[in-house]
Amino acid sequence: MKSHLIFIGAPGSGKGTQASKFVTEKGLKHISTGDLLRAEIAKQSALGKEVKSVMDSGALVSDDLVIRLLQANVDLQKSQYIFDGYPRNIAQAQTLDKEVLKGAPSTAVYFEMDMGKLVSRLTNRRTCKTCGAIYNLISKAPKITGVCDVCGGTNLVQRADDQEDVIKNRLQVFQDTVSPVLKYYQDQGRLMRVDAEKAVDDIFGQIASKV
Ligand code: AMP
Numbered sequence: 001m002k003s004h005l006i007f008i009g010a011p012g013s014g015k016g017t018q019a020s021k022f023v024t025e026k027g028l029k030h031i032s033t034g035d036l037l038r039a040e041i042a043k044q045s046a047l048g049k050e051v052k053s054v055m056d057s058g059a060l061v062s063d064d065l066v067i068r069l070l071q072a073n074v075d076l077q078k079s080q081y082i083f084d085g086y087p088r089n090i091a092q093a094q095t096l097d098k099e100v101l102k103g104a105p106s107t108a109v110y111f112e113m114d115m116g117k118l119v120s121r122l123t124n125r126r127t128c129k130t131c132g133a134i135y136n137l138i139s140k141a142p143k144i145t146g147v148c149d150v151c152g153g154t155n156l157v158q159r160a161d162d163q164e165d166v167i168k169n170r171l172q173v174f175q176d177t178v179s180p181v182l183k184y185y186q187d188q189g190r191l192m193r194v195d196a197e198k199a200v201d202d203i204f205g206q207i208a209s210k211v
Contacts, residue, residue, distance in 0.1 A: 003211045005082045009111025010174045012121040013196040016134050019082045021204050029079035033086040036069050058169035067095050090180040108185035111196035122167045129155040
C-alpha cells in the first residue's frame with residue numbers, strides 16, 4: 001500500500017512547491033488546510049467569516065474547525081494524499097491518525113530551514129490567483145514580470161498574511177508548536193528530515209525515493 005505524506009515545515013519552507021511537483025509528477029493529491037481555509041474566506045461562507053480575523057493575525061484557527069474541514073475534503077479510498085499545513089500541533093497529529101488515516105501508512109516529512117531566511121522568502125512570495133502556482137520574486141521569478149508561467153494569468157498576488165509583522169507571528173507560532181509534533185512522528189519511526197535549502201529537484205528526489 002502506498003504511503004501518504006505529511007508535510008511539516010515553517011511557512012515558506014517549500015512545502016507547497018514540493019506538493020505541486022508530487023501532484024504533477026506522481027499523481028498524489030494535495031490537501032492544504034491553509035488553502036481550504038482561504039477558499040472559505042474567498043467564498044465568504046459563514047466559516048470563512050469566522051476564521052478571517054484569526055488568519056489575518058497569523059494565529060491558528062481552532063482544531064475542531066480544521067478537522068471538520070479536512071474530513072469533508074479527504075477520501076482515502078480514492079487517493080494518495082499529501083497533507084500540507086496539518087497537523088500544526090500534537091492534538092491534530094493524534095486526530096489525523098485516529099480519525100483520518102485510521103492505520104493507513106504515512107510518512108511525515110520535515111522541511112528543515114534556518115528561520116532567519118524565511119522572512120525574506122515569504123515577503124517575496126507571490127501566488128497565481130488563477131492556478132495557484134507559487135513564485136518568489138528573487139529566487140523563482142516568473143519569466144515575464146507579472147505573468148504566470150503555467151497558465152498565463154496576470155494576477156500574481158501576495159497573500160494577506162505574508163506581510164512582515166504577520167510573518168513574524170506565524171513563524172513564532174510554528175516554533176512554539178512544532179517540537180512535540182516532530183517527536184510524535186520520530187518516536188514512531190515515521191519521520192524523514194529534508195534540508196529545505198537544497199534545490200527543489202534534490203528535495204523532490206529525496207522524498208520520492210522513500211515513498
Ligand atoms: P498556511 O497556508 O499553512 O501557512 O496557513 C495559513 C493560516 O491558516 C495559518 O496561519 C492558520 O491561521 C490557518 N491554518 C492552516 N492550517 C491550520 C491548522 N492545521 N490548524 C490551525 N490553523 C491552520
